[in-house]
Amino acid sequence: MNKSFPESLRGLLGNFELIRILTVDDLRRAYTGSLMGLSWILVKPVLIVGLYGVLFGIVFQARGGPRQTATEYLLVLLAGLLPWLSFSEAVSTAAGSITANTSLVTKIVFPIEILPVSKVLSTMLSGLVSLVLLVVFLVYLNQVGWAMVLLPLLIVAQLVFTIGLAWFLSAMNVAVRDTSQVLPLVLMVWMFLSPVVYTTEMVPKGLAFVFSCNPMAYFLDGYRMILLNNQPPNFLIWGVVTAMAVTIFLTGFWVLCRMRAHIADFI
Secondary structure, eight states, X not given: OOOOHHHHHHHHHHTHHHHHHHHHHHHXXXXXXXXXXXXXXXXXXXXXHHHHIIIIIIISOOOSSTTOOHHHHHHHHHHHHHHHHHHHHHHXXXXXXXXXXXXXXXXXXXXXXXXXXXXXXXXXXXXXXXXXXXXXXXXXXXXXXXXXXXXXXXXHHHHHHHHHHHHHHHHHHHHOTTHHHHHHHHHHHHHHTTXXXXXXXXXXXXXXXXXHTOHHHHHHHHHHHHHTSOOOOOHHHHHHHHHHHHHHHHHXXXXXHHHHHHHHHHX
């Protein structure tokens, strides 16, 4: 018998231990056998950030403003790029989490909703480590203030938003396998439409409306305000990220619950 939507939500909380086990297993399988092991959690984001830093800071000599130095722009870049990389990699990995575990999905009693959750958690761990390293660097530069205590709230909001999107995309990928092919292109376009390698202030006024409809723009602005400006995000940012996180979380879970009875037919 299919569970109601509230019952399914309560069941998700009851599967916390299983989510933890799958998350640890995902991390173990991802790095077991490699020469550098878990150190890739640190090395990979450092290499990617270094590439973007050289490309935009040295080759193109990009700046966030006329008086901004290369070091200041690198911090602006890191504060936007690290959260985005964490988000995009988690979404990409979790989208195929159901189709990649057909042996588990075909077992009726298995809670398939935890598969995307464990993928998001294991993938975002690398992003969390990267953010911690950035905070340590800011401490070294003596640029950390009281607003840093709000950073965990923003990270949790992004996590909730990402899990909801992962539920939706993983369900869509079961019915429409082209989802996994189109998703990297969508994320690429989404990245350039988000203030990742530039700031919101650099966006032309004619495109301001487009960016105002982009939830990730509010997340990234929030990160930069906390990390770089030592300011709490304004009510608009908190309102949008909270509303979008809750809405996407509940919508994604609802879609997956509706698809649950038909997933075995598609697989």
